[in-house]
Amino acid sequence: MSAKYNHKHRIPAAILTIILAAFTAPAMAADWNNSYFGMKFGYGELENGLSHDNGLIGFQLGRDWEASNWVGGIAIDANHLNFACDCGDPDTLTRIRLRGGYAFGNTLAYVAAGPSYVWGGDVSDRWGSSIGAGLEHRISDDVSIFGEVTQERFDSSDGQYDLETTTATFGVNYRF
Numbered sequence: 001m002s003a004k005y006n007h008k009h010r011i012p013a014a015i016l017t018i019i020l021a022a023f024t025a026p027a028m029a030a031d032w033n034n035s036y037f038g039m040k041f042g043y044g045e046l047e048n049g050l051s052h053d054n055g056l057i058g059f060q061l062g063r064d065w066e067a068s069n070w071v072g073g074i075a076i077d078a079n080h081l082n083f084a085c086d087c088g089d090p091d092t093l094t095r096i097r098l099r100g101g102y103a104f105g106n107t108l109a110y111v112a113a114g115p116s117y118v119w120g121g122d123v124s125d126r127w128g129s130s131i132g133a134g135l136e137h138r139i140s141d142d143v144s145i146f147g148e149v150t151q152e153r154f155d156s157s158d159g160q161y162d163l164e165t166t167t168a169t170f171g172v173n174y175r176f
Contacts (some may be wrong), residue, residue, distance in 0.1 A: 040171030
């Protein structure tokens with residue numbers, strides 16, 4: 001492997017690993033009715049007429065409720081971004097999201113949406129919206145792994161640039 005390995009290959013590989021784990025692990029009666037705290041890593045792209053990409057790291061806290069195989073929940077997350085562009089250098093992205101999905105035993109397929117807020121560096125703080133989809137897989141009663149792709153949009157109200165981000169993340173949740 002060369003020293004110039006393209007980091008964009010890591011996200012699809014991580015998502016593929018989660019999908020393979022979901023279909024090769026023995027099925028268990030997963031209980032999705034609990035709270036969780038997690039950490040995630042990922043890669044994102046910022047669009048504002050030009051394209052800028054780099055890594056991110058984040059934490060999340062959430063609560064899920066299960067009715068039959070349907071799962072709904074709410075989560076808040078905070079992510080440190082490493083973007084720099086002509087629109088400024090936003091370094092923090094926070095989201096409050098509702099999510100809903102269907103559990104196939106120990107695997108949950110879901111969609112998530114909600115308000116998002118970006119700030120930091122010399123970019124104007126701004127509210128936006130996010131929408132995404134992901135897979136979460138229980139590897140034990142207390143631990144799950146996940147992969148997710150999310151898009152955020154931040155419209156300007158003060159004549160500054162509109163911002164759009166697309167992030168692909170993978171991580172681990174501790175459920176309690």
